Amino acid sequence: MIKIDHLVKNYGANRAVDDISFEVAPGEIVGLLGPNGAGKSTTMNILAGYLSSTSGRVLVDGLNVLDAPLEVKRRIGYLPEQPPLYLDMTVEEYLIFVYNLKGCTLNRTKHLQEICEVVKLTDVYKRLIKNLSKGFRQRVGIAQALIGNPPVIIFDEPTVGLDPKQIIEIRNLIRTLGRDHTVILSTHILQEVQAVCDRIIIINKGRVVADELTENINRVGANCNRYQAKICGPQREVLSMLRDRTDVVYAEALSARDGDAYVYHIESAKGVDIRKSLFYALSAKGWPLVGLETLGMNLEDIFITVVDKTSDITAQRKPGRAGKKGPSRSVEKDIAQSILDATAAKQESIAPYEGDE
Amino acid sequence: MFAIFKKELRAYFTTPIGYVYAGVFLAAAALICAFTTLQQASYNTSSYFQYLLFTFIVLIPLLTMRMFSEERKTRTEQLLLTAPITITGMVLGKYFAAFTLFAATVLVSCLNFVPLLGYTVIEQAAATSDTHIGPMGGQIVGCLLGILLIGAAFIAIGLFVSSLTENQLASAVITIGVLAVLIFVGIVAAKVNSSVVRTVLGWISVLSRYDNFSLGLFDFSALLYYVSISGVFIFLTVRIYEKRRWG
Structure with missing residues (x-):
């Protein structure tokens, strides 16, 4: 397309x-x-x-x-960064103007009505655009892009x-x-x-x-072995029990609490899913596991890694070499690799408590 | 093009600009008419149209100053330039909208001649000799045609200036400057002794070609001159937009 x-x-x-x-x-x-x-x-x-x-x-x-x-x-229907609105028109006048501008041949009343229902503009249809809030203006901008059904x-x-x-x-x-x-x-x-x-x-x-x-x-992003667990029970004993497990390489208690449960940060050995065995072990001790969350690498991490990595790559390139072919396959591979590297690197470091995401 | 024409014409009357323009124009025209004909007890309308031209220096920029400047400032030009219309269509839509309002007010200002006709009727009834009494129809029609053409050229110049800046005030001030030069250069030319300088200044002056119209003569070369000024500046405006796309 x-x-x-x-x-x-x-x-x-x-x-x-x-x-x-x-x-x-x-x-x-x-x-x-x-x-x-x-x-x-x-x-x-x-x-x-x-x-x-x-x-x-x-x-x-x-x-x-x-x-x-x-x-x-x-x-093409286009909504620019700043919606191109004429503030002293009503929504209706504006949409009719765009309809005429695009030389639309669909049934006007019906078409505009449909669009307004889709973007929920029906309530403000007769109001001046300058009196609308940012959210509604954005919707008028979207409605404008949809006119003519591109x-x-x-x-x-x-x-x-x-x-x-x-x-x-x-x-x-x-x-x-x-x-x-x-x-x-x-x-x-x-x-x-x-x-x-x-x-x-x-x-x-x-x-x-x-x-x-x-x-x-x-x-x-999901390929990860760090967890955040919320466990009810005596903090010191829970922690020592966690640290004694062979499949846990690292465990620490965080200062946060959720009711009577303490929050722990756990890192398992690579490639081991400890979630089920941890659940049974805790329940055998009579310490309820009230929350367990995988701390995956989210898109922010991926994004920052990719962007940083490419900044390095572009910095290494000689500037001013216009007209050459790029970005080469090898660069893209670098990126894919860097995402994986970053995931690994993140798992090796110990992140502080990251809040509820 | 028609959508833009309608939008612009409508915009004159949803903002104060259209009213300010029409109000000032009609008031000025009425005053000038009163001073040049009624007070002088004269049926000669040529100086009425001459003075009317001077008001264009200030009034035409009112029509054109926001045309492109505002679109650019509020980024609405993105809508126009990504719509399935040509740039020429967009510029012409705006041009004809401004010209329509301009022509309409000029035609409305013809009401100023009603008192002259009234006097004509009275004086003709009382007349004893056979001499012509009343305004000269040929002169009025010629002058009307002349100022419409000059206005059309000025609007094109104003549009061009408006496409250069996103500041309405700058657009208006620059247009006023350009139009003032174009009008006053003819007056300066008349005072210069050197015939070479006079010819050159006469070329620049828009008024020099207006003379035949004010005598009630239809001057085809002048018509062509004014139409080509409009054409050139509309073309330049289109080029400005093309260039900005590539810039």
Whole structure:
């Protein structure tokens, strides 16, 4: 559906997008993930036809943005980082304007009504946009992107500035849209891509540093042998019992308490799942296990590792070598390896109490 | 293009700008008309239109200052530029919206001639000789056509300036400056002795081509001149947007 091919964008001497290539299949929800200034918005702006690339090409449905701009734009619904709203219009006027602007041929009243129901705008339909809260404005922006029912939808940071409830709603909405649209969204919030996307593309400093299915990344994160347990019973005896076990390499009591249960940090030997045997051992002693949690490596850790790693790699490269092919396969392998390394490294170190995540 | 035309026209009247523009224009036109015709006890409207041109220096920027500047500042241009319309369509939509409001107020200001017609009727009834009494129709039509063309050219210039900056005030001030130069250069030219300088200044001056219209003559070359000024500045505005995409 979408093919981005060696995309480069320079702003003067500053290279915002440095040879990005990826493809998105129809019906896929892809998350572009990266720190601020990584080139996510620039990539999306080029994709939507707002900016032109310095080199490289973008194909939507096999059409090049440069050759058939109107055809491509007709296929894309775009919500920029800052929703492009006319504050002195009502929601209704604004949506009708966008409807006319896009030269839509669907039944207007029905189409707009459907969209408003999907994004829950019906209550504020007659109100001025300038009087709406940030959450509603964001929804108007989303509604605008949906007008004309374009097959490709691009959301640039759709949940920024929303409250937690709205964030969940928007994420659900995006998942719903993903059923019959191709969706690309960008974010620097990791839970978001984890919750919504089929595939994650991590971008840093204008380069694709990782392109993985979400489940694969999750699996890497789950591969871990650290636990946090909440056990009722005398702290000293529990701790010595834990330390006496052969499959536990490390155990410590944390200062946190949950009712009459103490919280312990346990690390098992590699490749051993101690959860079941620990449960039986504790119950034999009459110390109820009231909580047991795997301290997996979360996406934050993965993300930071990947981004740090690539910063090192780019730093090692000689600057100013424009036009060369990259990122090479070997770099991507480095990344995959670095994720695993980081997981291992994390297991060797002892993390302090991390709070309830 | 039509969607943008409608939006812009509507925006004039949901913000104070349209009212301020129309109000000031009509008030100024009425005052000028009163001073140049009624007070002078004259049916000659040529100086009325001359003075009206001076008000354009301040009034046309009101129409054009926010056109692109505001879109750029509020980032709404992203919507327009990612919509399936051409940049030319977008610029023309805005241009015709400004021109429509401008032309409408100019036509409404023709009400100023009603008192002249009233006097014509009275004086003709009392007239003893056969001489022509009343305003000259040819002159009025010629002048109207002339100022509409000049306004159209000025609007294109204002739009161009507006596309250069995201600050409305800067856009307005620069447009005022440019339009003032274009108008006053003709007056300066008349005072210069050197014929070379005078010719050059006359070329720049938009007023020099207006003279035939004020005599009630249809000047095709002047029409072409004003239309091409509009065309050039609309084209430049489109180029500015193209260039920004690539920048």
